[in-house]
Amino acid sequence: MPLIEARALTKRYGAHVIALDALTLDVEPGIIGLVGANGAGKSTFLKILLGLLEPTSGSASVLGLDVTRDGPQIRQFVGYLPEHDSLPPDLSATDFVTHMGRMAGLPAAASRERTAEVLRHVGLYEERYRPIGGYSTGMKQRVKLAQALVHDPKLLLLDEPTNGLDPAGRDEMLELVKRTGAEFGITTVVASHLLGEIERVCTFLLAIDAGKLLRAAPIATFTERTGTLGVEVEEGADALAARLAEMGLAARVDGHAVLVDVSDESLYDLVRDAVVDLGLALVRLEQRRHRLEDLFRDETATDAANDAA
């Protein structure tokens, strides 16, 4: 049984705004990247799973329980890191996380014990006794992660966990998410609009756009090699493309690069010679891989419909 099941899940705000459009998907254990532009419906989807929002139509279940009917039971086993700031400034991390553990149903002593453990896990030490109001953004994100973990959830829903962090903070948070998901075996859904982050931590990708499922597949399938050679030159890309076309190769210009479809490796020499003949400054010659960005550039609505069906 999948951990999360959504069937024709639809959420409308008013008459015109459709946040989720008949979304149908299954989530199996792993670290799942939920990727989409801002406004694609990521947060709405997570909030419906938590029972924070009611779906307009369709159904969803988490851990086999219906989201509209069994909210409290589901939430005992789910940890949630909201996108925005959500911490009381006047409490210490220890007091707040202990309180949240009890709100998830842990007995008092167990909650205190686990709070100490998860705060150490996320890397908060002496500062955990000071009021949260004085924390940096990075420390606040760690407290938010700690409160999502304190009750040992079976499912972790993280909404933009690197929101507002500097590059070093992002690296640390992503490492923490990866560790939590991979080593401790908690299925984690990471919603993000940054494909690079998803690529680094996730094993499976769910791409949504305008409330519809665009693609659902293991990350590896998105980053396979393609039969395209990228030839990057300092200038003269147009001339190079024309020359390669004369030689009977399918070539097109993409910025400073010329993309050439190559079926066998002997063609590499032809490309190299063409660059030399034209006297161009060659910057890079590389075999192109699929990039996650291509998802949103190339996929058409018909593909999305096929995937969702």
Place this chain on the structure above:
Amino acid sequence: MTPREPAVGTRQSATGAIYDLGYRGYDGPRLGRSAAVSTLFWWSLRAAYALKRSGRAKIVPWGLAALLLAPAGVSVAVAALAPSAPSPFSYDNFLWNTQTLLAIFVAAQAPELVSSDQRNHVLSLYFSHALERTDYALAKLGALAAAVFGLALAPMLVLFIGRILLAADVVKAFGNEIDRLPEVVGTPLIYAIPLAALSLAIAAYTPRRAYATGAIIAVFIVGAAIAGILGEEISSGPFQHASQLVNPVVPLDGTRTLLFGGFIADSPVEGTGFPLWVFGIEWLSITIVGTAVVLWRYQRVAA
């Protein structure tokens, strides 16, 4: 669920190598919704009294408690020193005469319980835990009512114990006073419930604490002022005394009179000449409408 083996290893961090016991699973009991609700109730009750909070946060609740206990203590002391002098306070009029302190308490502490959760978006964390929106609203309401009840009960108990201990025959006095225990406990309850419902209904609507406090005080001041002005404007006719129903604290004394009897001097209840059940109905209406408004608000507030 199968228990996970703890992953043990060392990890580098900014503070050096930390011996890391790793993440451990939890296989103990999960107490569910009722435990979450009771946790929130006690947490909020402690917040209302500012227990485990900074000294500054304690000023209002503890100061008001001192101001409430002082007249009760003085009243007992006077009775001890001059047994023949008429006591200024008894069970029937004590809370009526100190009602302003209770109003200040709810004005200050109702926002303490709910405004900060909204302003800091802590609601989205509460609502993603093992309780429903309705549970949150009722736990907060119950905690505030309990806090007002405790605050109002304390001086009543001082009067109660004072009257027993100061009597010539303590055993006989105990017998007499114990009969009035329902009034000693019931009167604070009559004051606490609608005060909590009314003030929380207002506080739930604004994340800004100062606005909420101002609005609650305004309801009590404006209510009393309108009642006073209308009382002067309409000096005769069938609506002559109806203005008193605009004052939100009058039904509190009216309901007390309805249940335990004994009109008191400073209260307008007797002067209106209304049947006492009118005040009982108004008391119920304030409680029900206030509670409904709080519940409605938390069904809709974004989280």
